[in-house]
Amino acid sequence: MLHTLSLILLSFMSTLNGFSNDDKKKITVYETSESGHQLTPITSFSANAPTGTIQINQEKHLQTISGFGGAFTEASAYLLNQLGKENREKILRAYFAREGANYSLTRTHMNSCDFSLNNYSYTPVENDINLEHFSVEEDKDDLIPMIKEAMAISEDGFRLFASPWTAAPWMKDNNSWVGGKLLPKYYDSWALFFSKYVDAYKAEGIDIWGFTVENEPHGNGNNWESMIYSPQEMTNFVQNHLGPTLEADGKGDLVILGYDQNREGLNEWVDEMYKDEASSKHFDGTAIHWYESTYDFFPKALQYAHEKAPNKYLIQTEACVDDEIPVWKNDAWYWKKEATDWGYKWREDEKKYLHPKYAPVNRYARDIIGCLNNWVDGWVDWNMVLDKQGGPNWKKNWCIAPVIVDPEKDEVYFTPLYYVMAHFSKFIRPGAKIIEVTNSDPALMVAAAENPDTSISVVVFNEGKTEKSYTLELGEYKKIISIEAQAIQTVVIN
Numbered sequence: 001m002l003h004t005l006s007l008i009l010l011s012f013m014s015t016l017n018g019f020s021n022d023d024k025k026k027i028t029v030y031e032t033s034e035s036g037h038q039l040t041p042i043t044s045f046s047a048n049a050p051t052g053t054i055q056i057n058q059e060k061h062l063q064t065i066s067g068f069g070g071a072f073t074e075a076s077a078y079l080l081n082q083l084g085k086e087n088r089e090k091i092l093r094a095y096f097a098r099e100g101a102n103y104s105l106t107r108t109h110m111n112s113c114d115f116s117l118n119n120y121s122y123t124p125v126e127n128d129i130n131l132e133h134f135s136v137e138e139d140k141d142d143l144i145p146m147i148k149e150a151m152a153i154s155e156d157g158f159r160l161f162a163s164p165w166t167a168a169p170w171m172k173d174n175n176s177w178v179g180g181k182l183l184p185k186y187y188d189s190w191a192l193f194f195s196k197y198v199d200a201y202k203a204e205g206i207d208i209w210g211f212t213v214e215n216e217p218h219g220n221g222n223n224w225e226s227m228i229y230s231p232q233e234m235t236n237f238v239q240n241h242l243g244p245t246l247e248a249d250g251k252g253d254l255v256i257l258g259y260d261q262n263r264e265g266l267n268e269w270v271d272e273m274y275k276d277e278a279s280s281k282h283f284d285g286t287a288i289h290w291y292e293s294t295y296d297f298f299p300k301a302l303q304y305a306h307e308k309a310p311n312k313y314l315i316q317t318e319a320c321v322d323d324e325i326p327v328w329k330n331d332a333w334y335w336k337k338e339a340t341d342w343g344y345k346w347r348e349d350e351k352k353y354l355h356p357k358y359a360p361v362n363r364y365a366r367d368i369i370g371c372l373n374n375w376v377d378g379w380v381d382w383n384m385v386l387d388k389q390g391g392p393n394w395k396k397n398w399c400i401a402p403v404i405v406d407p408e409k410d411e412v413y414f415t416p417l418y419y420v421m422a423h424f425s426k427f428i429r430p431g432a433k434i435i436e437v438t439n440s441d442p443a444l445m446v447a448a449a450e451n452p453d454t455s456i457s458v459v460v461f462n463e464g465k466t467e468k469s470y471t472l473e474l475g476e477y478k479k480i481i482s483i484e485a486q487a488i489q490t491v492v493i494n
Contacts, residue, residue: 025477026494030427032419034335034361034486039419039426042489045482050469052441056448056458058474060436063306065449066315066378067105067159068368068425070095070402072150075115075392076385077142082407089153091403091412092146095384096154101422103158104430105378106150107317108143110164110197112177113215114224114395115383119177121168122197129189136200144204151206156429159209162197163260163317165216165225172227179222181229187237191245198251210255212287212317213238218261221346224395231272234258235279243282255284260317262292266301270308285313288376290367291322293354294341297370306375314375319367320382321360321400321417325390328404334360334416335486360400364420365445365461365488372434372447372459381421423490427457441470444483458491 029042080088094100112120125133136144147160166172167182167190174180182190198208217229229237238256246254259269266288274280286305292298305314323342327333336359343355368379383401390398402418405411432449435456439446445461462468462483469482474493483489 027479028492029481029489030423031484031487031489032416032423033484034332035484037487039422045480046467046469048467048469048482050471050480052439052444053471053473054446054458054460055438056456056474057436057438058450058456061433062436063375063377063434065428065430065432065434066313067430068379068421068428069103069106069158070381070384071107072143072147073109073113073115073383074117074143076383077146078117078392079385079387079405079407080146081142083405084410087410087412091385092150092153094414094418096150096158098155101418101425102156103425104156105380106158106160107380108147108160108162110162111166112225113165114397115393117392118394119225123168123193126170131189131192131196134196134200144206147206160206161210161212161255161257162208163212163215166227177225179219179226179228182227187241188245191241194242195245195249195251198254208254210257210284212257212260213242214260216261217259218265224397231269235272238282239279255313256282257285257287257313257315257317258283260287260289262289263298263301264292266305270305274308280309283312285315287315287317290316290319291341294356294358294363295366296354297367299370299374302371302374302376313377315378315380316371316376317380318382324400325398326386326388326400326404328388329413331416361416361420362463364417366463368424369445369447369459369461379424420488423459423488427490427492441468444468444470456493460489460491462487
């Protein structure tokens with residue numbers, strides 16, 4: 001039976017002071033496991049001898065965290081409107097309340113995307129060069145109300161950035177929603193589109209933090225909304241059109257993230273974006289996705305991107321269990337290597353090795369920890385809510401979200417992926433500094449951060465099939481902790 005995060009934490013309120021062998025430190029351990037823990041506070045551990053040591057070096061600070069979260073899509077917002085008031089609020093509180101996952105970094109789409117009900121643009125009138133007919137009316141039934149309700153629930157607030165999948169067909173060389181390129185004669189109109197979007201959402205009471213320039217500029221195999229850029233074309237657009245337009249409109253503080261696709265092709269993009277002072281001036285960072293592999297988080301590419309622009313953002317902006325119909329109310333499936341992705345069937349033969357069957361929980365935990373240990377400062381999931389089919393999606397590009405709903409029966413299923421996301425978003429807050437970790441047990445993955453309130457959060461993932469014990473060391477403080485098989489823990493030290 002699903003226990004919501006708020007009920008779990010309330011029922012264990014008496015454990016929040018944790019336990020310690022040092023009067024100056026208090027520790028609480030939360031665990032999610034294949035055995036059924038759901039961010040459950042753990043107060044007793046096995047007596048097994050530790051197989052390794054995790055040393056936290058509080059003196060070595062690395063990147064500053066921007067946040068963790070998911071995406072507001074028309075699909076998710078539409079589904080919330082189909083649910084009863086109680087379940088709608090339950091889901092939004094689970095994502096945005098302090099007693100929930102407390103999401104701090106979010107994304108949405110500009111114009112339609114595959115997780116829309118149909119194709120639409122805010123600029124439907126052809127040859128409207130000055131965008132005099134610009135309107136976000138399409139978003140007012142579902143998307144904007146979802147964002148505003150999340151804002152009302154979130155006590156700590158969250159950042160919201162927006163991504164276009166495509167310009168309106170009339171701006172493109174193929175006059176289509178899918179594929180094609182932005183015509184150079186409309187570069188200034190398309191830059192103005194971003195500025196007008198900020199104003200339109202501001203009028204609805206929503207502040208935009210920034211943008212990615214284009215979702216998946218390589219395209220998506222010409223399957224749904226897309227618009228193609230080369231690294232040179234995107235850099236030119238940002239350097240000579242988007243950046244100057246936003247600056248001239250008094251919006252120069254908006255964040256602009258370049259690229260926004262898989263990590264394997266990252267090097268050539270950051271080489272072009274950060275080629276010189278002029279090219280890099282308006283880029284505030286780089287956006288990446290995870291779909292290149294189900295197990296490899298591409299540490300070398302991430303390190304390369306950081307080295308090219310060490311003072312700029314490096315944010316994972318989209319990830320999901322793709323090409324799968326959600327498994328309903330069966331937690332065990334999410335811990336087993338049964339899922340496949342697009343590459344399992346369609347990838348070139350020489351690269352199919354990157355796409356074996358995988359366990360969804362393992363993929364999320366491995367990727368987030370791997371990213372945090374390789375300079376990524378933000379990690380954003382895709383749809384927050386989908387239905388039992390993995391939609392709605394006009395292209396029938398079915399995927400899985402951390403929360404699945406059955407609107408006909410007004411039922412909600414919090415998958416294990418929701419709890420994995422909360423292990424990071426709830427306990428590693430914006431402004432936290434990733435800190436150095438030395439881990440002697442290769443069977444465990446570990447990342448650690450020091451929060452602005454000086455608490456330290458250590459996330460430990462045991463992908464193996466046997467229980468493990470480890471010694472956690474922070475200065476003179478030591479604690480032996482056990483972690484179940486197939487489990488993720490967050491250890492909070494105050």
